[in-house]
Every structure is written in structure tokens, then in C-alpha cells.
Amino acid sequence: MTDRTSVFEASDKQKYKSMVPCNQCNEFYPVADMLASDREAHRYWSKKLDKFCPGKTCVQCTFELCRFEHHELGYPPGESPTLEDCWAEICLEKKRKLENRMSAHKNAYKTIDANRKADTKAGIFHFNKGSKKSADGKSTRNSSACTS
Numbered sequence: 379m380t381d382r383t384s385v386f387e388a389s390d391k392q393k394y395k396s397m398v399p400c401n402q403c404n405e406f407y408p409v410a411d412m413l414a415s416d417r418e419a420h421r422y423w424s425k426k427l428d429k430f431c432p433g434k435t436c437v438q439c440t441f442e443l444c445r446f447e448h449h450e451l452g453y454p455p456g457e458s459p460t461l462e463d464c465w466a467e468i469c470l471e472k473k474r475k476l477e478n479r480m481s482a483h484k485n486a487y488k489t490i491d492a493n494r495k496a497d498t499k500a501g502i503f504h505f506n507k508g509s510k511k512s513a514d515g516k517s518t519r520n521s522s523a524c525t526s
């Protein structure tokens with residue numbers, strides 16, 4: 379277990395925006411193009427979340443690790459995930475994230491919409507919906523904030 383904070387802090391934040399070093403080869407890759415690795419050697423302590431989190435490994439390292447582990451487990455060679463399989467897994471992960479984000483957004487919007495409808499029913503009106511601005515250019519949203 380190593381403290382990888384320095385690796386992150388030493389990097390050029392702008393250049394490596396949304397990029398992290400692979401826990402295996404230390405090359406920087408976009409987070410979205412990597413796989414989470416819960417292997418003990420790759421886990422790191424997250425100060426933000428106050429717990430151990432799985433690290434990230436690039437597709438090449440993941441592929442090689444899988445092949446190595448496959449061999450270690452005594453499975454016949456040639457049956458470990460291929461490089462294509464590793465990429466497929468990354469794509470699947472991206473799709474899962476997209477679906478989560480989309481459904482979270484839809485649920486959140488549904489709640490807001492339902493609240494708005496309930497408010498309207500209760501006689502509370504939301505003025506200046508959207509981008510309408512008052513004469514002095516200040517937004518006059520939140521007009522319903524004082525009604526409760």
C-alpha cells in the first residue's frame with residue numbers, strides 16, 4: 379500500500395485534467411479509459427472519502443494482469459480475457475455510468491417537476507421561469523422561496 383498523493387500533486391493539473399496514473403505502469407491515461415482494480419496492491423486511501431478505494435489500471439496492464447492471474451490460478455493458457463475483452467469491459471463500464479447518470483438526472487428532474495406541480499396546486503406560483511430577467515438585469519428567480 380503506497381500513498382499516491384504525491385503522484386497526483388506532482389503532475390501538471392491542467393495537462394492531466396481527468397487523467398490519472400495507472401497503478402501498474404504509472405503512465406497517465408484518461409480515467410474513463412481505465413479499469414478499477416480492487417487488487418490490494420492497487421488500492422489507495424482516499425482522504426476525501428475516508429476509506430480505501432480501488433485504484434485504476436490501464437487497459438494494457440489490466441490485460442497483462444488478467445493473463446498473469448489466470449496462469450497463477452492454474453487455468454489453461456489462452457482463456458484469459460483478451461485486450462479486446464478488457465476494452466469491452468471499459469466500454470461496458472462507460473455505458474453503465476451513462477445510464478446511471480441519465481437515470482439519476484431523470485429521477486431528480488421528476489422530483490422537481492412533481493414538487494412544482496404540487497406547489498402550483500397549492501397556489502404557489504413559480505414566476506420568471508427560465509431565463510427571464512428583471513429590468514435591472516438581475517435574475518428574479520427564487521420568488522417562491524419566501525412563500526413558506
Ligand SMILES: [Zn+2]
Nearest residue numbers: 400403436439
Ligand atoms: Zn498501465
